[in-house]
Amino acid sequence: MNASNNYDLAKTEIREVLESWQHAVLSADLPSILSHYSADIVSFDAIKALQFIGRDAYAEHWKYCMGLSQGGMIFEIHELDITASSNVAFARYLCRCGCVQESGEEQMGWMRGTVCLRKLGTEWKIVHEHFSIPFDPETGATMFDAVP
Amino acid sequence: MNASNNYDLAKTEIREVLESWQHAVLSADLPSILSHYSADIVSFDAIKALQFIGRDAYAEHWKYCMGLSQGGMIFEIHELDITASSNVAFARYLCRCGCVQESGEEQMGWMRGTVCLRKLGTEWKIVHEHFSIPFDPETGATMFDAVP
Numbered sequence: 001m002n003a004s005n006n007y008d009l010a011k012t013e014i015r016e017v018l019e020s021w022q023h024a025v026l027s028a029d030l031p032s033i034l035s036h037y038s039a040d041i042v043s044f045d046a047i048k049a050l051q052f053i054g055r056d057a058y059a060e061h062w063k064y065c066m067g068l069s070q071g072g073m074i075f076e077i078h079e080l081d082i083t084a085s086s087n088v089a090f091a092r093y094l095c096r097c098g099c100v101q102e103s104g105e106e107q108m109g110w111m112r113g114t115v116c117l118r119k120l121g122t123e124w125k126i127v128h129e130h131f132s133i134p135f136d137p138e139t140g141a142t143m144f145d146a147v148p
Numbered sequence: 149m150n151a152s153n154n155y156d157l158a159k160t161e162i163r164e165v166l167e168s169w170q171h172a173v174l175s176a177d178l179p180s181i182l183s184h185y186s187a188d189i190v191s192f193d194a195i196k197a198l199q200f201i202g203r204d205a206y207a208e209h210w211k212y213c214m215g216l217s218q219g220g221m222i223f224e225i226h227e228l229d230i231t232a233s234s235n236v237a238f239a240r241y242l243c244r245c246g247c248v249q250e251s252g253e254e255q256m257g258w259m260r261g262t263v264c265l266r267k268l269g270t271e272w273k274i275v276h277e278h279f280s281i282p283f284d285p286e287t288g289a290t291m292f293d294a295v296p
Contacts, residue, residue, distance in 0.1 A: 042229070042240060044260040047285040050242060050294045051260065068285060081190070083266060083275065088233035090264040092190060092276050094198060112192040112199065114262050114278040116238040118231060127231065128240050130262040132280030135290040137195040137216060142283045142290050146198045 010084035010124075014091060014117060017124050018077065025075050028066055034059055038118070038125040046111055046131040069099030074108060078148070087119040094148055095131075109133065109144045158232035158272075162239060162265060165272050166225065173223050176214055182207055186266070186273040194259055194279040217247030222256060226296070235267040242296055243279075257281065257292045 017036060024032035034055055043052045045061060052058045066073075080093040091114070098108035116128040134143050165184060172180035182203055191200045193209060200206040214221075228241040239262070246256035264276040282291050 044240070044262065044280065045282065047282055049282060050258055050296055083236055083264065085233040085236035088231055088236045088238070090236070090238045090276065092192070092264070092278070110198055112278060114192065114264070114276065116231065116262070116264070128238065128262065130240070130260060130278045130280070132192065132278065133283065134193065134195055134197060135281065140290055140292065142288055144288065148198055
C-alpha cells in the first residue's frame, strides 16, 4: 500500500469518527460524545468561554449545552473537507445547527467547525475543536443570519 | 533521524512559519501575509462571512481588515500549541489582538486561532485557518471582554 492509499484509509477512518460523533450529538449521548475526545482536548467552542481545557471541563460544558436544547439538537454537516497523514489530521465543515424548543419551534443557524485529530494507538481522537459564528465588524453583532 | 525527531523538526518549521506570518501581519505586508497561504486556502475568519474560499478572495478580505486598522494592528500569540507529522500539521493559540485608531486609542480583545498546514513540496503552507470570538448564549452578544 503506498502513502496515497494510506491517506485515503485515514480519511475514511476520520469520516467514520465524525459520523459517529455526530450521531452521538444528535442522540444527546454524552458518554459517546466524550469517547471521541482525548483526555487533554482543548476546545474553542462557539459559546460561553475562550477555551475549555481537558475532557472533564468540556464534559461540564456539554451538559450545559444539552440543557439549552431540551427538545433535541439539530446538527447537519456540510462541505466537509478532510486532510490526513497517517497519524495527524484535520477537517473543516460548515454546520447548520440549532435546537428544538419545548414548544416545538426550531432555532437554527450556520456555524463553522474545525476538528483536529491524532491517532493515539489504533484510534483517532479529537484533540482540538473550534466552532464559531462570525460577527459583523461594524455593529459587533453575532451574525446568526450568515449563510454559505 | 527517527520519527520523533522528524516531528520536532516539523514543529520548529511551523513555529517559524507562524512567526513569519505574524511579522507580516504586524507590518501590514499583504504580499508576505498571502505568501504563507496555499492557493486553495479556505478561511473561517472572525468577521464578515462564514468563509473565504481561495487566496484571491482572502486577499480582498485582508485589504478590508487593513482598512479597519489604519493606525496599525496588534497581534500577540499566546499559549501556542503545535501538532505535526512530516506533512500535515495544526496549531492552536489564543491571541490578544486589535488595532490602534488614528486617534491613538487601542481597541483590544482576545480571540482564538486555529491554523492547519500541509507541506507542499519543501514548504509548509496554511491551507485552512479559523479565528473567532465566542458569544454569550443568553444574550447572543459577542464576548469582546472574554479573557483566558
